[in-house]
Amino acid sequence: MADQQGSTGDHPTHPDPNEFAHAMADIAERSQRLMNDFMRRQATGQMxxxxxxxxxxxxxxxxxxxxxxxxxxxxxxxxxxxxxxxxxxxxxxxxxxxxxxxxxxxxxxxxxxxxxxxxxxxxxxxxxxxxxxxxxxxxxxxxxxxxxxxxxxxxxxxxxxxxxxxxxxxxxxxxxxxxxxxxxxxxxGENLLKGLEHLLADLERGKGQLRITMTDEQAFAVGGNIVNTPGKVVLQNRLMQLIQYSPSTETVHKTPLLIIPPWINKYYILDLREKNSFVRWAVSQGHTVFIISWVNPDETYRDTGFDDYLQLGPLEAMDAVQKITGEPQVNLIGYCLGGTLLGVLLAWLHANGQQDRVASATHFTTMLDFSDPGELGVFIDPETLDHLEHEMFERGYLDGAEMATTFNMLRSNDLIWSFVVNNYLMGKEPFPFDLLYWNSDSTRMPAAMHSFYLRRCYLENALKDPGTVSVAGVDIDLTTVKTPSYFLSAREDHIAPWVSTFRGAQLYSGPTRFVLAASGHIAGVINPPAANKYCHWISASRSKDPEKWLTAATKHDGSWWPDWAKWVERHAGGAQVPARIPGEGPLPALEDAPGSYVKMRVA
Incomplete structure (x- = not known):
């Protein structure tokens, strides 16, 4: 585009006629190609x-x-x-x-x-x-x-x-x-011409379906200016890489910490930047931190089920962590779907007499009782799931873009229409924003696993009922879980409503601490103490009614992270031990963190 500033100084001039003509010719050619592609898909029934x-x-x-x-x-x-x-x-x-x-x-x-x-x-x-x-x-x-x-x-x-x-x-x-x-x-009118170019580029990127560009994706590099906490990949299988982070203290807590992130999104929301990385902060608190980095599956994972995610995920990771550290117990964290898997893991371990392998369990915005799934519930009914399963099993997975669209609709003004105005009407380039880069870094869902999760958990809400759901040969009974547990929920969470997560916390029979953070599913969790933002509520009430619990709760300013740090330290093994260096134990380092699995992007 020609420079909008003419020789008269600040007064705008018309775009250069030659550039304008070339731009319109390019737009016409690209529009024709998109229309031909659209008609072809209509004719072949691909819509x-x-x-x-x-x-x-x-x-x-x-x-x-x-x-x-x-x-x-x-x-x-x-x-x-x-x-x-x-x-x-x-x-x-x-x-x-x-x-x-x-x-x-x-x-x-x-x-x-x-x-x-x-x-x-x-x-x-x-x-x-x-x-x-x-x-x-x-x-x-x-x-x-x-x-x-x-x-x-x-x-x-x-x-x-x-x-x-x-x-x-x-x-x-x-x-x-x-x-x-x-x-x-x-x-x-140059903004409209530029906006039309942005619109066509997004249609081309989505192969005829609109995939709005939310941020400058060239501004970030995983393992470069984001996701850069030092560590090593110490284990790899077909479903995950296990990362062990380098210590930043001379001594560490005896009991290691293993994080199970969701595989609906990539793990690095917990390690986005130095200033807001929960992983880096936990390392600074003297924990030997491990995290699972899930693979981004393709059609070859069609039949990969929830059983596989349990066995090749936290179970195999726990074996590796205990082998590396020599400790019989681990502290576990599960985030969102990773927290649901954590609940299944705890019940599975109890049924197999292995409950003593876990010193404590922390659940971030986790649903175990799906009786109130929030606005996601509008997408969960038999007819919709029939269609979704038809699509998933035909291609082998749920496409990451479809998942992203679903979540964006929950906050359409912020995550759809604001970009329509900025990109297409104002003709502006998207602002480089690390959180939106993570949000657009889509992951696929294996067909068998996602069908199980949506039907058994969301549609049937069967996980809360003892013995109704079977995973890896075990009938899951969450009421048998006696592991000390910490539940962190967010008051404005539209993905895992706090009332539902509160009800899920009541299913365990062991001691639980429930903490309610301000803000939503992401900002409520990723809230470093140095930011001094938001607040959280803690209550000594034993009420099983969430509103009565909140009425009795005390409001505390700032981050909940220090409260969790004090709580988990009671389960960290007491004595400090020399810091553990990744790759120097029984399992050698395979590659530097963040590893190769997290860098696999959906085209």
Missing amino acids: MPFGDPLNVSEAFLDMTARMMANPAKIMEAQFNLWQDYMALWQNAAQRWLGQETEPLVRPDKSDHRFRDDMWQENEVFDFIKQSYLVTSRWMLGLVHDLEGEESLIGRKADFYARQLVDAMAPTNFLMTNPEVLRTTFESK
């Missing part, structure tokens, strides 16, 4: 084998039937909307006449879409904003009143109504977004 894979139509058909069966409710809702619009018109007329008025409705404080001053200062844009907020409030309220929150159909209708409301926000369109209009005027 979707089912017409409604997420079963959305049933939810809205049910809502339509309820509307027809309750015309009085609809008339009341319409009358209320009409009243709100009359009040809004009156309010707007007074502003146009120069009078001061109070807004009829304001956006939530956490809603960043209307930050531009023009949304408040300009009468027209203020009216557009309030009109949208009034209408969206009316629509969501009507859906909620008709469907309620009890049934899956109701939750699904509410979820997709919110997706529609978010998509129709005036901030998402050129003519109703003052910041985009201003940028378009100042750049003489």
Whole structure:
């Protein structure tokens, strides 16, 4: 693109005509190629084998039937909307006449879409904003009143109504977004041309499906400026690499620490940067830290099941850790799905008389009771799972991009529409952000494993019932677990709702400590003490009711990490021993951390 600054200084000029013509020709050629690819997939039936894979139509058909069966409710809702619009018109007329008025409705404080001053200062844009907020409030309220929150159909209708409301926000369109209009005027439309190039690049990257670029992926290198805590890979099998980290203290706790991360995402959320690395911090606290780095599976892992993840994951890793350190016990941490696997592991060890191999267990944002799976529940019903299993077993895995899209929909304004505005309307390059780089570093899910997990845990909620789920030849009974356990949950977690994680903690029969952090699934966990952010709640209450527990809890400022450090130290073996150097024990170093498995990216 030509430089937007002309010879007159700060006044923008038109883009260079030759560059503009070349850009448009390139866009036309790429668009034609994408359209041809789209038509080819349509002709060969490669788009979707089912017409409604997420079963959305049933939810809205049910809502339509309820509307027809309750015309009085609809008339009341319409009358209320009409009243709100009359009040809004009156309010707007007074502003146009120069009078001061109070807004009829304001956006939530956490809603960043209307930050531009023009949304408040300009009468027209203020009216557009309030009109949208009034209408969206009316629509969501009507859906909620008709469907309620009890049934899956109701939750699904509410979820997709919110997706529609978010998509129709005036901030998402050129003519109703003052910041985009201003940028378009100042750049003489160059932002839109650049945005179209970004859109085509994302469509090409997704092979015809939109895969929004959220960050500058060239700005980061795994093992370079991120994921760089020193260590060695000391074990490798077809499912994982085991990393042992280099000590930063002369002596260490006797009992080693093994971390089981989820395989829905890569482990390095726990080791992103020096300033926020839980791994590096745990090493500095005198722990001999090991972590599992899961493989990014392809179609050859089609039949890999939950049994395999247990046996080739923590069980084989524990054998290696105990061989390297010579210690009979380990302290274990499991994060999210890794925490669910940790619960299965503890019950499996107990059933095999090996429970003494674990000194303590820590669960980060872990669900063991899936009775309230939060908004992820809208994707879990028999029809949707039938479609998903058809796709997974046909290709051998669940594609990482599909998993990423699911999670992004849970926070669509932050993780979808903000990038539509920035990348496509404003024509800006994505900002380099390490967390979003990790978020876009997708992982696949083996078909057999993911089918088991979604059906047995989410759909049937069978894991909480003793003896109902069998893993690696053992009927799993979580109530037999007596291992001292620490449960960390996050109050605003939309993936593992804290009320559900609290209920799961009640399943164990041993001593448990439940701690509730502020913020969400990631920020609630990755909260180093030096940042002095957020807070957490601790309660001595033995109530099995989560709300009563919270009422009795004491709020503590800052990170929960120091509380966990004190707790786990009681299970760390007492005496200190000389620091253990990776590769100098019975298992030689295979390669430097972070290893090769974590660097395998989904194309």
